[in-house]
Amino acid sequence: MDIAVVGAGITGCLIAATLQKQGHKITVFEKSRGRGGRATCKRTHWGQFDLGAPFIRPTDPLVTEHLTELEQQGVARRWLVTPYKKQQTLQADKDNTPVYVLTPGMNAACHFWLQGCRLATSTRITYLQHSAGKWLLWDESQCKFGLFDWVIVTAPWPQSHALLAPHVCLPAFDETHWLPCWTVAAQLQTALPDVMPIIYPSDSILQLAVLDSEKPLRQGHSQIWTMQLTHQASNAMRELSSTVIARTALMALASLFERDAVDSLQCYQHFWRYARLAPDAPRPSPVWAPELGLAATGDWALGGSVESAMRAAVQFCQQFTDNFCYAQSRSG
Ligand SMILES: Cc1cc2nc3c(=O)[nH]c(=O)nc-3n(C[C@H](O)[C@H](O)[C@H](O)COP(=O)(O)OP(=O)(O)OC[C@H]3O[C@@H](n4cnc5c(N)ncnc54)[C@H](O)[C@@H]3O)c2cc1C
Known part of the structure; x- marks a missing residue:
């Protein structure tokens, strides 16, 4: 057919x-x-x-x-990392479900x-x-x-x-059931030391921070982080300029590592209008x-x-x- x-x-x-x-x-x-x-x-x-x-x-x-x-075809890899949750301190996630990434992207x-x-x-x-x-x-x-x-x-x-x-x-169809998400990718000027490559923050404007450049087959010369803003923050900030979004995400990343600031060499931002269906929808x-x-x-x-x-x-x-x-x- x-x-x-x-x-x-x-x-x-x-x-x-x-x-x-x-x-x-x-x-x-x-x-x-x-x-x-x-x-x-x-x-x-x-x-x-x-x-x-x-x-x-x-x-x-x-x-x-x-x-x-x-994985057998060389298209997926297990990423041997422990995700961390940030509450008051950074703690290893007890959920031991394996993490896979597709390669090269x-x-x-x-x-x-x-x-x-x-x-x-x-x-x-x-x-x-x-x-x-x-x-x-x-x-x-x-x-x-x-x-x-x-x-x-x-x-x-x-x-x-x-x-x-x-x-x-x-x-x-109810548009409010769909959650938007701002994603920011940033190449850092100076690498953050002793980092955990996957962090689920709480009490932050970020819902997830991932050290993308640490994934299998990705290692570059400098750190590239991808950061997702929470759906609530993304919704509230949907009309803001991508420069403001990048600055906000970088400040939140700095605060995860208890720093005043992190400097970036390059940034890229994307707004997902329909990132995910709300879990209770x-x-x-x-x-x-x-x-x-x-x-x-x-x-x-x-x-x-x-x-x-x-x-x-x-x-x-x-x-x-x-x-x-x-x-x-x-x-x-
Ligand atoms: C920021 C973000 C973070 C996420 N994090 C995770 C995670 O950590 N783990 C996880 O498992 N999932 C995550 N997800 C969800 C995951 O990416 C999706 O559930 C999955 O990729 C959906 O696949 P799909 O093929 O069903 O839909 P889509 O990937 O949306 O594919 C649909 C395709 O249809 C195309 N399309 C739409 N309309 C038309 C049209 N009229 N004509 C032609 N083409 C059209 C779109 O461009 C798109 O390429 C995340 C998603 C986002 C946005």
Whole structure:
């Protein structure tokens, strides 16, 4: 079958790879310039760093299995670090779930999975048209793509909702359920000594600080930290300039190490409008309309992490394969 996948994040790329192995013809449409979605890696002249998910801490054996397979392919590594929590003092996190990173960057699995699939980047799909049992996809510059037997939408729920609403009945979408996140990457002028590479602060404007340059296969000459502001702070500061955001994050990093200041050589900031679904928000169900050849799934269906994106992809492929085999057995 000819299948269009909207979104080249973890969910879309794993679905594309699985269905391609089954012999389907896959085309992936991605609005950004690269693969990875919220598991993206930014390359600059001063180094590379992960701007979205910084690592994976899998709790599901099925996801660990996928990561082991990626490890064998040289695409994932165990990062032998102890995460720390900062309350009054820095304390080792008692949770001993292993930490994995994708190498060379967190979008590496997406690169690996999409080998052999057709990929259209910088293509934002704005409308899905269904006629005579086939799909045409339209992008924002009014180019059309098709014809496809199936469309599988894997964008964050707010963006999926807009594409799906003309075709299926959906619960109302509430933007307030989606938490934004400012992420700042900074190359420091002087390395912080004796550092813990993963810190979950409390009573801070930061929710996470990661020494990105310490990850496997990343060691550079100077320290690069990625810092995530809390969702609450990100929301309150969404209109502020990126310079102010960088300064705020660096001050918070300094205070984690009980310093007056840390100086940076370079900074990069990104605002994620839909970073994660709020933990207490109702989770949208995956969309499954085989009579139309339309489906949607993503991390939002199962939790809001790389792990849930992988689980969503695996569950979707199982359902798709069962449905396909059933349809074939009936027609044959
Ligand atoms: C700052 C931050 C920190 C995080 N930290 C962690 C962490 O520590 N651990 C963890 O496990 N997870 C973390 N996550 C969550 C994790 O990154 C996501 O859960 C996961 O990557 C989601 O994958 P996905 O494929 O479902 O969605 P996405 O990665 O969002 O992929 C969807 C893709 O669809 C594309 N798209 C959207 N609309 C369209 C359109 N109309 N046309 C074409 N393409 C479109 C998007 O550009 C995107 O590439 C974090 C996320 C953020 C933002």
